Amino acid sequence: MNQPATAPCLQHPQEELLRSDRIPHIWCSGCGIGTVFSCVLAAVRKTGLPLDDVAMVSGIGCTGRMAGYIKVDSYHTTHGRAIPFATGLKLARPQGAVLVASGDGDLIAIGGNHFIHAARRNIDMTVICVNNLNYGMTGGQQAPSTPFGAKTTTSPTGSPEEPFDFCQLATACGAVYVSRWTSIHIRRLTESLTKAILKPGFSFVEVLAACPTAFGRRNRMREALDMVKFFHERSVIKNNIDPREFPLDFKGPLVVGEFIDRERPTFTDSYALVHSSQLGEWPDLERQKPAAG
Amino acid sequence: MASKAVLTGTHFMNGDEACAEGALAAGCRFFGGYPITPATEVAERMSRRLPQLGGIYIQMEDEIASMASLLGASWGGQKAMTSTSGPGFSLMMENLGLGIITETPCVVCNVQRGGPSTGLPTLVGQADMMQARWGSHGHYEIIALCPSSPQEMFDFTIRAFNLSEQFRTPVLIMADEVVGHMNERVVIPAEDTIELVERKRPTCAPEAFLPFRPEADGVAPMACFGDGYRVHITGLTHAENGYPAMEAGAHERMLNALVNKIKMNRDTIISYDTEYLDDAEIVLVAYGISVRSARRAIRAGREQGLKLGLVKLNTVWPFPEEFIRDLAGRVRALVMPEINLGQMVLELERCAGGRCPVRLVGHAGGAIIRPAAILNVINDLVKEAV
Known part of the structure; x- marks a missing residue:
């Protein structure tokens, strides 16, 4: 519509949402984050929200750099602390939509405590986790997502630990929307992100993504396409399931899908309720009748 | 209500x-x-x-x-x-x-x-x-x-x-x-x-806004979430446009701007009060609860005929360096009561620069500084001078 007549083909389709003056980005060739980032941009557009009312908060790591490329108010904070920063941002300006972009180490290792508490409080935010199974930015170390037996630079003979299942964790902590996809599920991921952003409350979208540079090459998936093919061969979509019954297991089918979509009052709703003098005393909390007159 | x-x-x-x-x-x-x-x-x-x-x-x-x-x-x-x-x-x-x-x-x-x-x-x-x-x-x-x-x-x-x-x-x-x-x-x-100060907000067009370009007072206006400026804020070293800038020159510029906005406004920020300073020979420099101990010691000392004065630090950082340097050249000694084993007294010594003796009245913590302990140090100083 308003594209310049001279060279319309040179404009990126998401130009309005991209800090194109920051391209080239830092992500390696074959990395899944760029694909996920494109889906995030498409989802933000699909929500129809005014772009001045959307913010992205991130922590540290490869995925955290998303905040530097999206052209909304964006905050690249400290390692693991995106969620508490986003909590303050959202509560101070509740009319804005707040997205958190985080990698697996940032979100669940150093930031794990913040993750479980924001889900418990049901703060209205959308947390997008690109799970590439290791700390990519520092060269491929063991993370709380690293599968048992997988090799990293700090588990050179294989990780001796069991990883967290992030979707189970989010569900147990009270997230109202939980889904898992891989970086090949572009259309479904975009739809899921759109829903998550528009959903009031704590929404969590996990995306399994390839990191050939740091993880793949130590685990017989050296080429960029190796893990993409792995996702293609192994992933099975199951919607509306209890993620506890289908734990993430790389030996068998990789269960992805929209797992949880439920209703629960947000922190802001509950804060208004407890300060409205309508609730009775704990433990029964029977509603008080409005005073006559 | x-x-x-x-x-x-x-x-x-x-x-x-x-x-x-x-x-x-x-x-x-x-x-x-x-x-x-x-x-x-x-x-x-x-x-x-x-x-x-x-x-x-x-x-x-x-x-x-x-x-x-x-x-x-x-x-x-x-x-x-x-x-x-x-x-x-x-x-x-x-x-x-x-x-x-x-x-x-x-x-x-x-x-x-x-x-x-x-x-x-x-x-x-x-x-x-x-x-x-x-x-x-x-x-x-x-x-x-x-x-x-x-x-x-x-x-x-x-x-x-x-x-x-x-x-x-x-x-x-x-x-x-x-x-x-x-x-x-x-x-x-x-x-x-009650006088209140509110942060400066940008008024220029978003395309022209540089979120970290200081104005004449050393401070840049702040565009908050939803103001329409769509800024990028990062804990990485950044240029005036807010974008990461990974090189020594950019770090030098950013850090100097951060430091200068405080240093160039020191006189606005620094606050202290003085008591009995006109004729004071030994001056207590105190902050927080230790001001109260110092006041009691000064009253008791003055009853003994000691010419004691007080500098009460309302701001401790930035430290009133020029004032202390000048004061140290005019008095016989500076004494700092503080509830530690010597922290701000190091800054006091540095600023005094050897122009007068500087003494600590401190202990490890758990109680306020006793005025008597301050007076003991002052009496020692007086004896040393005789």
Whole structure:
């Protein structure tokens, strides 16, 4: 519509949402984050929200750099602390939509405590986790997502630990929307992100993504396409399931899908309720009748 | 009854409560709390008062999170604060640094107790003074105030917010357990007599806005979430446009801008009061609760005929370097009572630069400095001079 007549083909389709003056980005060739980032941009557009009312908060790591490329108010904070920063941002300006972009180490290792508490409080935010199974930015170390037996630079003979299942964790902590996809599920991921952003409350979208540079090459998936093919061969979509019954297991089918979509009052709703003098005393909390007159 | 932000009148309250009331009077509407002795009463009062005023009290999962939440709330356009003590202050150092590098106004009140580690939770200390100056990694300037009474807990909290808004930086209130828990008269003035400072906001077109280009006062206007400027804010070294800039020259420019905005405004920021200085030969330099010990010692000393004076530091960082240097050339000695084994006295010595002797009256913590201990040091100084 308003594209310049001279060279319309040179404009990126998401130009309005991209800090194109920051391209080239830092992500390696074959990395899944760029694909996920494109889906995030498409989802933000699909929500129809005014772009001045959307913010992205991130922590540290490869995925955290998303905040530097999206052209909304964006905050690249400290390692693991995106969620508490986003909590303050959202509560101070509740009319804005707040997205958190985080990698697996940032979100669940150093930031794990913040993750479980924001889900418990049901703060209205959308947390997008690109799970590439290791700390990519520092060269491929063991993370709380690293599968048992997988090799990293700090588990050179294989990780001796069991990883967290992030979707189970989010569900147990009270997230109202939980889904898992891989970086090949572009259309479904975009739809899921759109829903998550528009959903009031704590929404969590996990995306399994390839990191050939740091993880793949130590685990017989050296080429960029190796893990993409792995996702293609192994992933099975199951919607509306209890993620506890289908734990993430790389030996068998990789269960992805929209797992949880439920209703629960947000922190802001509950804060208004407890300060409205309508609730009775704990433990029964029977509603008080409005005073006559 | 409609709740008021400013409880104009005369009250009997403790320092922690006065701090909370000062914050509310300053326009604070976000508090990210975490309980800790002896600062809990600040959070308790805020949790009761903020909802009445349409503000948010949220109890975070730890002090790391509470500090991070302040920064988010500040970028969301609110005045935000938290209160803590030593162990929590240590956890806040990480995001205090983020607040400094991203030039985020907010206020942290540290009601100091004895340390290190869990130390003396219920007993007084003044041993986080160097942590206040250098506790977060990297080089930076900080503003820290030291109230010596509940009244000053109220007054200085307002000033802390004003300084943080004016200079776009976290400001520390370095209180202590005795000032926090002491009940005294607190006079809250009429709302329209309280001067408040609000952060500068940009007025230019978004395309022309550089979020980290300082104006003549050394401070850049702040575009908050939703203002339409769609800025990028990062804890990485950044250029004036806010984008990461990974090279030594960019770091030099950014860090100098951060340091200069405090240094060039030192005269506006630094605050101290003097008592009996006209004829004073030995001057006590004190801050926080130790001001009260110093005053008692001065009264007793003057009754003995000693010419004692007081410098009461209202701001401890930045330190009043020029004033102390000048003073050291005019008096026989400087004495600093503080509840640690020698922290601010190092700065006092540095600034005195050998022009006069400098003595510490300190102990490890757990009690205030006894006026008699101050007098003993003064009497020793007098004997040495004879």
